[in-house]
Amino acid sequence: MTIKEIASLAGVSASTVSRVINHPGSKAAGKEVENKIWQIIRETGYIPNSSARNLKLHNFSAESSNIPKTIGCILARTHTSDPFFSRITRGIEREALRSGYIVKYIYSYQDIQNPDIQQMIRQTKVKGVAILGRPDSKTRSFLKENYSRIIYTGLNNIESEFDQITCNAYLASKTAVSYLAELGHVHIAYLGERRNEIRYRGYWDAVSQLALPLNRELIIDTPLCIEGGYNATIKLLTSKNKVTALFCANDLTAIGAMKAAREFGLKVPDELSVIGIDDIETSQYTTPMLTTIHIPMEELGIMTAKILIDRIETGKRISMKVELPFQLIKRESCSAPPSENSYK
Known part of the structure; x- marks a missing residue:
């Protein structure tokens, strides 16, 4: 599978596909088209040309492989169209692709309640999984049964041995x-x-x-x-x-x-x-x-993928917590309160 073939399937130009993959925030395509491109990448198992990408990134020591390595994403509290977790997921997908991995599947909390999906997860082995949002006890048990490498990202710290990438x-x-x-x-x-x-x-x-x-x-x-x-x-x-x-x-x-x-x-x-x-x-x-x-959503995703892939590649097991900074964005929806006389 090549970028040109992905472009053909998506009905866009190869340059649009390249910008969507390599340049986050470029707005090279609308949301619907961007989602379609990433869906095709997941379904076809597309991996960039390792030699060309490593040369471009000045990473001459990286080894290429024709066997795609896979990870999964599970949204533990919401649906896959949630804009907050969608941005995090996109960061995970981009960083995974840069490292020669593909995100094999993205399932919501509702999806993994389905026995057929649960069976598919058991049969479709991935190297590790990223959990977006706090899993409940039942979901946590299911994850531990089916994955050896688990990382969590979200806004709430959780009591767990999982690696955690959060924003306070x-x-x-x-x-x-x-x-x-x-x-x-x-x-x-x-x-x-x-x-x-x-x-x-x-x-x-x-x-x-x-x-x-x-x-x-x-x-x-x-x-x-x-x-x-x-x-x-x-x-x-x-x-x-x-x-x-x-x-x-x-x-x-x-x-x-x-x-x-x-x-x-x-x-x-x-x-x-x-x-x-x-x-x-x-x-x-x-x-x-x-x-x-x-909240640095894309960066949460990138860091999540980096650490998960590092765990897969090195076998390190000591859990870690990484906290990314937030920033107050002052726009137009806040001002001083109305005076007592004007209050309704």
């Missing part, structure tokens, strides 16, 4: 709440999951440490999706509790929250500030543009 969502959440407080907000709501959720802990501790009012009615336990954010915001605003800012546990929740605020007749950010976490691509195209905490 606890501190990211505290940063988001602190930023709202710096703008003058006192009545800050939390929209997101609560159970075993480090972002909720970060919110709670930040509010406590900043000596802000702890109003439990401003804490809405909701799924991390657009619909969850929308429904939670409607519930919050119809409760008549005073709130001037929403801290949403991810960007999808924040996007749903802004939609609900508009329908409720509130202007963002003049009457209600909204901040999220993740910095998915869509956050730049909302109206107003979403202020958020940037």
Whole structure:
């Protein structure tokens, strides 16, 4: 399989395929076309010409092999179209390809509940697997039974012997709440999951440490999706509790929250500030543009693949934890709270 053949199957030019593979963030193709290209790569087992790539990367000592080496990805909490984990997955795929590996399959939590998929996993051996998001005890047991090399990546640390590549969502959440407080907000709501959720802990501790009012009615336990954010915001605003800012546990929740605020007749950010976490691509195209905490999703994927492949190649077993930095991205959805006279 060559780049030209992949291009033919995808219905694009060879240069487009090359840019999608080798230049993350180049936006050489739309999301649908990019996903199609990576699907073809997985299905055909395409591996770049090792000699040419090693020459280009000045890696003269690497050995080439005609036998594709494979790893797998399992999304332990969500579906494969989730934009946060999709970006991480893409980072894993790119780095794996650079190292002469292919991602053989990508399954969601829902997929691996299917007995047929479970049987396929048992029969289709891969060198190792990357787990995206926190696995529950049942999933963890299944993973240990079927994989000898496992690495985890996500926003929550987990109690496990697995290697872990994370970004500190606890501190990211505290940063988001602190930023709202710096703008003058006192009545800050939390929209997101609560159970075993480090972002909720970060919110709670930040509010406590900043000596802000702890109003439990401003804490809405909701799924991390657009619909969850929308429904939670409607519930919050119809409760008549005073709130001037929403801290949403991810960007999808924040996007749903802004939609609900508009329908409720509130202007963002003049009457209600909204901040999220993740910095998915869509956050730049909302109206107003979403202020958020940037999580280095692609870099999480790249580092996950690097360490997993190193484990496969060297046989090292001592587990490690790597934490990547986050960054506050100030856009348009946050401002100082409205005055008492203008508050609705």
